[in-house]
Amino acid sequence: MPGALQLILGVILAWLALGLAGVFYPRNLYLVSRVLFPAGALGALALAAAALSALGGVTQSVVLPLGLPELPFHLRLDALSAFFLLLLGTVTAGISVFAAGYFRQGEGTAPGLQCLYYHVFIASMALVLLADDAYAFMVFWETMALSSYFLVTSDHAKAEIRRAGFLYILIAHIGAIGILLCFGLLHGTGDYTFDTMRAVQLAPLWATIAFALALFGFGAKAGMLPLHVWLPEAHPAAPSPVSALMSAVMLKTAIYGLLRVLFDLLHTQVWWWGVVILVLGLATALYGVVFSAVQTDMKRLLAYSSIENIGFILIGVGLTVTFQAYGMRALAALALTATLYHCINHAYFKSLLFLATGSVLHATHERALGKLGGLIHRMPWVAWLALIGTLAIAGLPPLNGFVSEWLLLQAFLFTPNLPQPYLNMLIPVAAAAVALAAALAGYVMVKFYGVVFLGQPREPSLATARDAGIWERIGLVWLAGGCLGLGLAPVWVIGVIDSVSGQLLGKTLGASATGWMFLTPISPDRASYAPLLFLLVILGVWALTWLAVRRFYHGQMHRAPPWDCGFEAQTARMQDTAEGFGQPIRQVFEPFFRMQRELPTPLDAKPRYRVSVEDHLWYWLYLPIVKFTQTISRVVTLLQRGRISVYLTYSFVTLLVLLLFVR
Amino acid sequence: MISWPGLIAQLTEILLAILLAPVLLGWVNQCRAWMQNKSGPGILQPYRTLRKLFAKEAVLAHNASPLFRAMPYALFACMCLAAAIVPILGTDLPFSPAADAIALVGIFALARVFISLAAMDIGTAFGSLGARREMMVGFLAEPALLMVLFNASLISHSTSLTTIVEHLAHVEFVIYPSLAFAGIAFTMVSLAENARIPVDNPSTHLELTMIHEAMVLEYSGRHLALIEWSAALKLFVYSCIGIALFFPFGIAEGGDAAGLLLALPALAAKLAIGGFVMALIEMISAKMRIFRAPEYLGTAFLLAVLAMLIHLLLGS
Numbered sequence: 001m002p003g004a005l006q007l008i009l010g011v012i013l014a015w016l017a018l019g020l021a022g023v024f025y026p027r028n029l030y031l032v033s034r035v036l037f038p039a040g041a042l043g044a045l046a047l048a049a050a051a052l053s054a055l056g057g058v059t060q061s062v063v064l065p066l067g068l069p070e071l072p073f074h075l076r077l078d079a080l081s082a083f084f085l086l087l088l089g090t091v092t093a094g095i096s097v098f099a100a101g102y103f104r105q106g107e108g109t110a111p112g113l114q115c116l117y118y119h120v121f122i123a124s125m126a127l128v129l130l131a132d133d134a135y136a137f138m139v140f141w142e143t144m145a146l147s148s149y150f151l152v153t154s155d156h157a158k159a160e161i162r163r164a165g166f167l168y169i170l171i172a173h174i175g176a177i178g179i180l181l182c183f184g185l186l187h188g189t190g191d192y193t194f195d196t197m198r199a200v201q202l203a204p205l206w207a208t209i210a211f212a213l214a215l216f217g218f219g220a221k222a223g224m225l226p227l228h229v230w231l232p233e234a235h236p237a238a239p240s241p242v243s244a245l246m247s248a249v250m251l252k253t254a255i256y257g258l259l260r261v262l263f264d265l266l267h268t269q270v271w272w273w274g275v276v277i278l279v280l281g282l283a284t285a286l287y288g289v290v291f292s293a294v295q296t297d298m299k300r301l302l303a304y305s306s307i308e309n310i311g312f313i314l315i316g317v318g319l320t321v322t323f324q325a326y327g328m329r330a331l332a333a334l335a336l337t338a339t340l341y342h343c344i345n346h347a348y349f350k351s352l353l354f355l356a357t358g359s360v361l362h363a364t365h366e367r368a369l370g371k372l373g374g375l376i377h378r379m380p381w382v383a384w385l386a387l388i389g390t391l392a393i394a395g396l397p398p399l400n401g402f403v404s405e406w407l408l409l410q411a412f413l414f415t416p417n418l419p420q421p422y423l424n425m426l427i428p429v430a431a432a433a434v435a436l437a438a439a440l441a442g443y444v445m446v447k448f449y450g451v452v453f454l455g456q457p458r459e460p461s462l463a464t465a466r467d468a469g470i471w472e473r474i475g476l477v478w479l480a481g482g483c484l485g486l487g488l489a490p491v492w493v494i495g496v497i498d499s500v501s502g503q504l505l506g507k508t509l510g511a512s513a514t515g516w517m518f519l520t521p522i523s524p525d526r527a528s529y530a531p532l533l534f535l536l537v538i539l540g541v542w543a544l545t546w547l548a549v550r551r552f553y554h555g556q557m558h559r560a561p562p563w564d565c566g567f568e569a570q571t572a573r574m575q576d577t578a579e580g581f582g583q584p585i586r587q588v589f590e591p592f593f594r595m596q597r598e599l600p601t602p603l604d605a606k607p608r609y610r611v612s613v614e615d616h617l618w619y620w621l622y623l624p625i626v627k628f629t630q631t632i633s634r635v636v637t638l639l640q641r642g643r644i645s646v647y648l649t650y651s652f653v654t655l656l657v658l659l660l661f662v663r
Numbered sequence: 664m665i666s667w668p669g670l671i672a673q674l675t676e677i678l679l680a681i682l683l684a685p686v687l688l689g690w691v692n693q694c695r696a697w698m699q700n701k702s703g704p705g706i707l708q709p710y711r712t713l714r715k716l717f718a719k720e721a722v723l724a725h726n727a728s729p730l731f732r733a734m735p736y737a738l739f740a741c742m743c744l745a746a747a748i749v750p751i752l753g754t755d756l757p758f759s760p761a762a763d764a765i766a767l768v769g770i771f772a773l774a775r776v777f778i779s780l781a782a783m784d785i786g787t788a789f790g791s792l793g794a795r796r797e798m799m800v801g802f803l804a805e806p807a808l809l810m811v812l813f814n815a816s817l818i819s820h821s822t823s824l825t826t827i828v829e830h831l832a833h834v835e836f837v838i839y840p841s842l843a844f845a846g847i848a849f850t851m852v853s854l855a856e857n858a859r860i861p862v863d864n865p866s867t868h869l870e871l872t873m874i875h876e877a878m879v880l881e882y883s884g885r886h887l888a889l890i891e892w893s894a895a896l897k898l899f900v901y902s903c904i905g906i907a908l909f910f911p912f913g914i915a916e917g918g919d920a921a922g923l924l925l926a927l928p929a930l931a932a933k934l935a936i937g938g939f940v941m942a943l944i945e946m947i948s949a950k951m952r953i954f955r956a957p958e959y960l961g962t963a964f965l966l967a968v969l970a971m972l973i974h975l976l977l978g979s
Binding site for chain 2: 373374376377387391394395396397402406409410413424425428429431432435436438439440442443445446447449450451454455456518520524525526527528529530533534537538539540541542545546549552553554556557558559560561562563564565567570572574575576580581583584585587588
């Protein structure tokens with residue numbers, strides 16, 4: 001009987017074959033959307049099942065006869081890989097089904113080629129998660145970056161999309177350099193397999209440098225501050241299923257890499273590494289959420305929200321490292337559980353919302369929040385399913401986002417036992433910042449949902465918007481179901497995560513002491529949460545109230561024009577726009593933004609109001625670097641004369657200098 | 664574990680909270696009227712309002728979605744759940760393990776998001792204005808409330824509300840300095856969260872200043888009645904949280920009937936004093952401009968964080 005690893009490799013091969021089939025029939029939309037993408041979704045499900053079966057089992061590994069002569073590809077499936085493969089498989093299944101109904105002719109790249117890039121992308125992500133030597137890891141990592149680049153630039157006729165793609169591939173490569181150097185340090189003097197790296201004992205200084213390089217490299221991929229700038233450009237540029245895939249899965253491969261290096265390849269953890277990650281995570285979370293509150297493009301809003309969620313995940317990683325460094329293993333397991341739980345939660349709700357924006361985009365051809373509105377009447381399926389994602393991402397009980405936030409806050413509440421007093425002082429401030437960011441996420445999501453789906457349509461063309469097709473609905477229902485399931489069955493999910501904590505930390509959390517219904521991570525006295533009971537009480541009271549009101553009073557009502565304090569002449573333009581809804585945040589957090597306002601005077605015949613909100617970091621960090629690079633290259637160009645005699649002189653001088661030094 | 668007396672005590676508490684919540688609202692309004700030298704409508708006025716609203720026909724805007732109609736029931740259910748997990752009379756609550764202090768904040772957040780979404784549903788200028796302001800108040804009030812609850816959690820090493828109350832009730836008249844700061848923060852937050860002066864004015868329909876009223880402007884009949892009832896329930900639950908955290912003496916431990924019977928007059932007395940103090944605060948302060956609200960709530964938030972730092976510094 002083939003093992004789980006062989007099954008996963010089979011699925012990956014099948015994905016590549018599906019991609020190739022797309023190349024041969026690039027314009028055959030029927031084949032691509034009715035056969036290839038659904039088949040890919042089935043493969044993803046098989047991959048998820050195999051990963052799930054491998055979670056509790058032994059580590060499997062295989063050596064493929066590919067790659068360099070001395071260094072064939074090593075692949076290995078352990079609990080950490082299996083967990084992220086499970087995430088990839090289940091989420092990709094939903095996205096692929098949605099993609100079956102999404103890709104169509106006339107939107108940039110031909111559907112068959114999209115199919116190729118798409119399947120190469122998911123196959124390379126799966127292989128990144130399996131790689132067990134640095135060479136294979138880097139090859140798959142780069143394949144992932146390249147295939148996603150082609151997907152991002154699929155509408156390459158537009159200049160701003162090409163620009164977004166360039167920024168993305170640039171930062172991806174700068175990050176890759178960091179990862180490459182990190183592996184270079186880790187392998188010591190042996191070969192480049194991860195097994196060698198596990199055996200090498202690095203001196204503290206070198207270990208710290210390796211840590212910094214890994215944080216830089218994987219942070220660039222994850223969208224950590226200040227390397228986040230590509231994310232709000234690339235996500236809106238890509239087609240929606242691709243944005244979903246990038247945000248839900250690709251960012252998580254970076255988290256996977258960070259965890260792999262920190263807890264598997266490096267042996268020691270130093271407490272202040274954790275503090276560095278924690279502080280960067282806090283900055284990322286707050287920055288992301290504040291910026292997402294002022295966005296006016298729905299996909300950019302979601303992209304900034306991804307930055308925020310990556311911040312939350314990094315906070316969890318930071319706490320894990322600190323606890324593990326102090327030998328507080330039970331707490332480390334709690335923090336790691338919160339981290340991994342948030343990874344899978346974010347994968348579900350963010351892909352759900354990105355796909356929902358895809359449906360809205362196809363139905364209305366509009367991405368600007370200011371031109372949408374009232375879609376709950378025209379697109380009830382998308383609207384109600386997106387509501388689940390909205391509530392989940394806002395961190396509201398009983399959905400999944402709340403569970404991971406709950407676990408993270410529990411981890412914070414335990415920290416006062418740390419042996420480092422100054423660190424103890426930092427913790428309440430950090431917990432407060434986490435709570436603030438979580439509350440702001442609620443603000444952002446009310447804005448997103450309220451402006452897109454509620455209210456009156458802001459444009460007359462929205463009256464013709466059509467609801468999503470059957471394939472898109474299936475994909476959305478799958479992901480929304482995931483949000484519900486992850487929220488209502490935390491004990492089971494933590495049971496799955498426990499095998500990862502066992503592998504990385506040597507300690508598991510043990511989700512419940514009092515049965516499957518109650519989540520009691522430490523002890524029932526300390527904290528407990530039962531989402532199912534929670535939901536049942538709410539639904540029960542809801543039903544009872546409804547029945548009681550009907551029984552004792554009446555159900556009479558009639559429809560009338562909106563009241564609005566008796567103001568009859570109100571129009572759709574009097575609702576809050578996206579700018580209007582974000583205005584309090586712009587005012588409260590003014591120092592965060594680089595704002596330019598153009599306000600009309602009362603005398604203007606044609607009043608014009610314009611405000612642009614930009615990122616300080618772009619001006620403070622990136623433009624100076626660009627300027628510096630340009631100066632350097634200008635100096636270097638001085639050497640280039642374009643005359644053969646000058647070049648001969650250069651050679652001659654070099655020769656002389658060499659002769660002088662090397663006798 | 665679940666016991667029959669516990670279950671009966673639990674149901675009694677929920678029913679008590681639902682039925683008595685309007686009295687507290689009536690009491691606060693009556694106190695305010697007295698301080699303003701008015702005779703006041705009497706403390707039973709909220710019931711009369713509710714009866715009137717329930718009997719009336721509901722008028723719905725043409726473009727109201729099902730979300731708009733579902734919201735009042737969801738809001739009411741959220742507040743009932745909150746009432747179920749806060750120890751009001753005794754600490755033997757079978758529902759209590761279902762949700763702890765963090766989940767309590769989550770319930771309030773859920774209610775807030777629901778009411779804000781419903782306010783944006785009709786698409787009127789006032790609705791979205793109210794939703795925006797409510798979320799602005801919420802994004803600072805919510806973490807501040809969480810930090811206040813964290814203070815109590817740090818002292819009692821638990822986030823379960825019943826454990827917190829049992830622990831705090833056993834500490835014999837020792838005043839925690841951290842709880843003093845947290846108490847001020849909690850008072851500020853509960854004024855804001857319950858749409859009272861100085862953040863909002865419950866008795867105004869002056870468009871430029873309102874928050875809560877702007878959101879429910881489109882509601883009428885039974886829907887409005889449920890919203891008003893939920894608002895009363897929210898005030899009641901907040902008062903009970905304040906009592907449970909800062910004056911837990913007198914709350915019955917365990918589920919014996921005698922203890923619960925004794926706890927009832929104690930609760931009534933504490934609520935009466937609390938309502939009077941709330942009316943007094945409302946009397947002596949002025950409604951502030953809407954953009955002063957973040958400063959006010961930011962102060963509350965900082966005080967709560969400061970309380971946690973004090974707890975860690977003093978170790979108590």
